[in-house]
Amino acid sequence: xxxxxxxxxxxxxxxxxxxxxxxxxxxxxxxxxxxxxxxxxxxxxxxxxxxxxxxxxxxxxxxxxxxxxxxxxxxxxxxxxxxxxxxxxxxxxxxxxxxxxxxxxxxxxxxxxxxxxxxxxxxxxxxxxxxxxxxxxxxxxxxxxxxxxxxxxxxxxxxxxxxxxxxxxxxxxxxxxxxxxxxxxxxxxxxxxxxxxxxxxxxxxxxxxxxxxxxxxxxxxxxxxxxxxxxxxxxxxxxxxxxxxxxxxxxxxxxxxxxxxxxxxxxxxxxxxxxxxxxxxxxxxxxxxxxxxxxxxxxxxxxxxxxxxxxxxxxxxxxxxxxxxxxxxxxxxxxxxxxxxxxxxxxxxxxxxxxxxxxxxxxxxxxxxxxxxxxxxxxxxxxxxxxxxxxxxxxxxxxxxxxxxxxxxxxxxxxxxxxxxxxxxxxxxxxxxxxxxxxxxxxxxxxxxxxxxxxxxxxxxxxxxxxxxxxxxxxxxxxxxxxxxxxxxxxxxxxxxxxxxxxxxxxxxxxxxxxxxxxxxxxxxxxxxxxxxxxxxxxxxxxxxxxxxxxxxxx
Amino acid sequence: xxxxxxxxxxxxxxxxxxxxxxxxxxxxxxxxxxxxxxxxxxxxxxxxxxxxxxxxxxxxxxxxxxxxxxxxxxxxxxxxxxxxxxxxxxxxxxxxxxxxxxxxxxxxxxxxxxxxxxxxxxxxxxxxxxxxxxxxxxxxxxxxxxxxxxxxxxxxxxxxxxxxxxxxxxxxxxxxxxxxxxxxxxxxxxxxxxxxxxxxxxxxxxxxxxxxxxxxx
Numbered sequence: 129x130x131x132x133x134x135x136x137x138x139x140x141x142x143x144x145x146x147x148x149x150x151x152x153x154x155x156x157x158x159x160x161x162x163x164x165x166x167x168x169x170x171x172x173x174x175x176x177x178x179x180x181x182x183x184x185x186x187x188x189x190x191x192x193x194x195x196x197x198x199x200x201x202x203x204x205x206x207x208x209x210x211x212x213x214x215x216x217x218x219x220x221x222x223x224x225x226x227x228x229x230x231x232x233x234x235x236x237x238x239x240x241x242x243x244x245x246x247x248x249x250x251x252x253x254x255x256x257x258x259x260x261x262x263x264x265x266x267x268x269x270x271x272x273x274x275x276x277x278x279x280x281x282x283x284x285x286x287x288x289x290x291x292x293x294x295x296x297x298x299x300x301x302x303x304x305x306x307x308x309x310x311x312x313x314x315x316x317x318x319x320x321x322x323x324x325x326x327x328x329x330x331x332x333x334x335x336x337x338x339x340x341x342x343x344x345x346x347x348x349x350x351x352x353x354x355x356x357x358x359x360x361x362x363x364x365x366x367x368x369x370x371x372x373x374x375x376x377x378x379x380x381x382x383x384x385x386x387x388x389x390x391x392x393x394x395x396x397x398x399x400x401x402x403x404x405x406x407x408x409x410x411x412x413x414x415x416x417x418x419x420x421x422x423x424x425x426x427x428x429x430x431x432x433x434x435x436x437x438x439x440x441x442x443x444x445x446x447x448x449x450x451x452x453x454x455x456x457x458x459x460x461x462x463x464x465x466x467x468x469x470x471x472x473x474x475x476x477x478x479x480x481x482x483x484x485x486x487x488x489x490x491x492x493x494x495x496x497x498x499x500x501x502x503x504x505x506x507x508x509x510x511x512x513x514x515x516x517x518x519x520x521x522x523x524x525x526x527x528x529x530x531x532x533x534x535x536x537x538x539x540x541x542x543x544x545x546x547x548x549x550x551x552x553x554x555x556x557x558x559x560x561x562x563x564x565x566x567x568x569x570x571x572x573x574x575x576x577x578x579x580x581x582x583x584x585x586x587x588x589x590x591x592x593x594x595x596x597x598x599x600x601x602x603x604x605x606x607x608x609x610x611x612x613x614x615x616x617x618x619x620x621x622x623x624x625x626x627x628x629x630x631x632x633x634x635x636x637x638x639x640x641x642x643x644x645x646x647x648x649x650x651x652x653x654x655x656x657x658x659x660x661x662x663x664x665x666x667x668x669x670x671x672x673x674x675x676x677x678x679x680x681x682x683x
Numbered sequence: 684x685x686x687x688x689x690x691x692x693x694x695x696x697x698x699x700x701x702x703x704x705x706x707x708x709x710x711x712x713x714x715x716x717x718x719x720x721x722x723x724x725x726x727x728x729x730x731x732x733x734x735x736x737x738x739x740x741x742x743x744x745x746x747x748x749x750x751x752x753x754x755x756x757x758x759x760x761x762x763x764x765x766x767x768x769x770x771x772x773x774x775x776x777x778x779x780x781x782x783x784x785x786x787x788x789x790x791x792x793x794x795x796x797x798x799x800x801x802x803x804x805x806x807x808x809x810x811x812x813x814x815x816x817x818x819x820x821x822x823x824x825x826x827x828x829x830x831x832x833x834x835x836x837x838x839x840x841x842x843x844x845x846x847x848x849x850x851x852x853x854x855x856x857x858x859x860x861x862x863x864x865x866x867x868x869x870x871x872x873x874x875x876x877x878x879x880x881x882x883x884x885x886x887x888x889x890x891x892x893x894x895x896x897x898x899x900x
Contacts (some may be wrong), residue, residue: 188864189885191773309896346885467892470890522748527752529878
C-alpha cells in the first residue's frame with residue numbers, strides 16, 4: 129500500500145498557515161485539491177483513509193469487503209441507527225462510504241448522471257410537500273452546466289449525448305464514445321422499446337478508449353465495490369490527484385482523521401486538529417477550510433467542533449447541521465433468460481432509461497428517477513441473494529439453480545428520489561466511541577411514504593420490461609424501510625436563507641466566512657439516484673467561487 | 684432500501700466471520716462420496732483453529748448446503764479449509780461465535796438422535812432434519828416426531844440456533860465461491876459450478892445476446 133511517504137509531493141509544516149486545508153480527499157475533496165492548488169494556493173488535504181494505487185487493487189471479493197479495504201470499517205468506526213428520534217439507537221452498520229484517497233469514486237459503479245433542469249426548481253414547479261423541506265436549489269442547471277462538462281472532460285466520461293429525449297442541454301458531447309453494449313443491455317433495450325420507452329447508452333465514468341495517458345477499460349468486470357487495476361475507472365486517483373500533486377502546491381496527508389475545526393475570537397476558523405496514523409494529535413494551521421468529508425462525516429465533524437460560540441456545533445446557528453439526510457431509493461427486480469448473459473464481463477451498466485424522471489401528478493405521489501440494467505452479484509453475493517426469494521437456500525435444488533442462473537440472470541435497478549425530511553439525520557451518539565475515542569454517528573432515518581410508493585412504481589415498470597424482454601422467470605425483491613445506504617445527501621443543505629440552510633450558493637457557511645462545505649451534504653433535493661457527477665460539478669463550481677472570493681480578499 | 688449486494692455488505696461488516704489456511708492435499712471427488720466419518724478421520728488434517736471433530740462437523744454441514752452430485756460441491760471446494768484459515772488469521776475475532784455455532788449444531792444433533800456426539804456421524808436424513816430445525820425455528824419442528832423427548836425451546840434459543848445456522852451457511856458459501864487464495868474454492872470448483880471465470884480483460888461480444896445483435900447489424 130502506498131502512503132504519503134511513497135508519493136513525492138510538496139510538504140507543509142504544521143505551523144504554516146496554508147491558504148486552504150481541505151478535509152476529505154474523495155469525489156469533491158480531490159476537485160478542490162487540484163483546482164485550488166492549480167489556481168496558485170497552498171493546499172493541505174487531510175484524508176482519514178490510506179493512499180492506494182492501481183497496483184493495490186484486485187478481484188478478491190471477500191477480502192475487499194471483509195477487510196474494508198476501500199471503505200469505512202464498522203469495527204473501528206461503529207454507527208448507531210434508529211428509525212425515529214423517539215427510538216433508542218441500536219449499534220449497527222448503516223452508512224457505507226469510501227475511506228481512502230480518491231473516496232467513493234474509487235469503488236463506485238461509475239454511473240455518471242447529470243441532474244436535469246427540473247431538479248433545481250422542482251419545489252417552485254410542483255409546490256411544497258407537507259412534512260418535508262422540499263425546496264429549490266439556490267443555483268440552476270444553467271449555473272452548473274459548464275461544470276458538468278468540466279467534470280466529464282477532466283475525469284473522463286463515456287456516453288452518447290442527444291439520444292435520450294430527456295437529456296438536459298449540454299455545451300459539449302461526452303469526450304469518449306459509449307462503452308460496448310452488454311447482453312443485458314441488449315435485452316433491456318429490446319424490452320423497453322417494446323413498451324415505448326427510450327433506453328440509451330449509460331453515461332459512465334469509465335474510459336472506453338485511451339484518454340489522457342490512461343489505458344482504456346479492459347472489461348475485467350470488477351467495478352462496483354472494487355478499485356480499477358487498469359486506471360480506466362475515472363476516479364480521482366488516476367486523474368485529479370496526480371495533477372494536484374504536480375502543481376507543487378498540494379500536500380495530501382492520508383491517515384489524517386480530523387476531529388475538530390478550531391475558531392478564534394473573531395469567529396474565523398484557524399486550524400484543523402486531527403489524529404495521524406499513529407493516533408498522535410496534530411494541528412494544521414489554515415487561512416480557510418473546505419470540508420468535503422461526505423454527507424455523513426461532514427456534519428459529524430461540525431457537530432464535534434463545539435465551542436462557546438457554537439455550542440450546538442460549528443456553523444450550526446440554523447440548527448440544521450446533520451438534518452434532512454437523504455439516501456435515494458434503489459428498488460431491484462431480476463429475471464432469468466434462456467441464453468448466457470455473462471454479466472460479470474465488462475462494466476456493470478451499459479443501458480439505462482429516464483422516462484420516469486418526472487411522473488404523472490395524477491399518480492398521487494411525488495417521485496422521479498431512472499432504471500438501469502445492471503450486473504449486481506459477483507459469485508459470493510450471488511450465492512447469498514442472487515436467486516428468487518422463493519428459491520431454496522441450500523441443498524441440491526439450490527446448487528442446481530446457482531449453476532443455471534448465475535450467467536442468465538439480469539437485474540434491473542430503479543434509481544429514485546428521497547424527500548428531505550428534517551427528522552432524518554446524522555447526530556452524535558456519545559454513548560458509543562470509535563477506536564479513536566470519538567463519539568460515533570447516529571443515523572436516524574424513516575423513508576417518506578412517497579419515496580416507497582415511487583420505488584414500487586419503478587419496480588413495477590422494471591418487471592414489465594423484464595417480461596417484454598423475454599424473461600423466463602422474473603421477481604421483485606422486497607421494498608422495505610431503509611436502514612443501510614451508500615448515498616449520503618442533504619445534511620448541510622445549500623440555500624440563501626441562513627435560517628433554513630447551512631451554506632450559501634458559494635458553499636460558504638452562513639456563520640463563518642472562511643469555512644466552506646461541499647459534498648453530498650450540500651444537496652437540497654436528492655436528485656434521481658446517481659449523485660457523484662453532481663457532487664463533482666458542485667465542487668468545480670465552488671472552487672471557482674472560492675478562488676474568486678479569495679483573490680478579491682473576501683474570504 | 685436494501686439490495687442484495689448492499690445487504691451482503693452490511694452482513695459482511697457485522698456478522699460474517701470467516702476464513703483461510705495453508706494448502707492441503709485437495710480431496711478428490713471420489714473421496715468426497717465416502718462416509719463423512721471416514722473423511723473426518725482420514726482426510727481432514729492440519730487445522731490451526733478447528734478441532735478434528737469441529738472440522739468434520741462443519742465439512743458435513745457444508746456438504747448439505749452445496750452437495751456433491753454429478754459435480755463437486757462445498758466439500759471438494761474445501762469450504763472447511765477456508766473457514767479454518769480465516770478464523771486463524773484475519774477473522775480471529777469471530778472464533779467464539781463460530782465455535783458456539785458448531786456447538787449448537789452438535790446439541791441439535793444430540794436432540795435428533797439420542798446419544799449422538801457429532802453432526803457428521805448422523806445419517807444424511809437426520810443431518811438434513813437437524814439443519815431444517817436450526818434454519819427455521821419458528822416453523823414446524825421436523826425433529827419433534829422423531830424425538831418426542833426434545834424439550835420445548837424458548838424463542839431466544841431458537842433464534843440463536845437460526846443465527847448459528849446462518850453463520851455456518853454463510854461460511855460455506857464464502858468458502859465455496861471466494862478467491863482461491865483464501866484456501867477455499869479449490870481448483871475454482873465453486874466458480875466452475877456457476878460458470879464464472881476471473882480474468883483481467885475481456886472483449887465483446889460478452890454473451891449470446893450481444894453476439895446475436897452484432898450478427899444482425
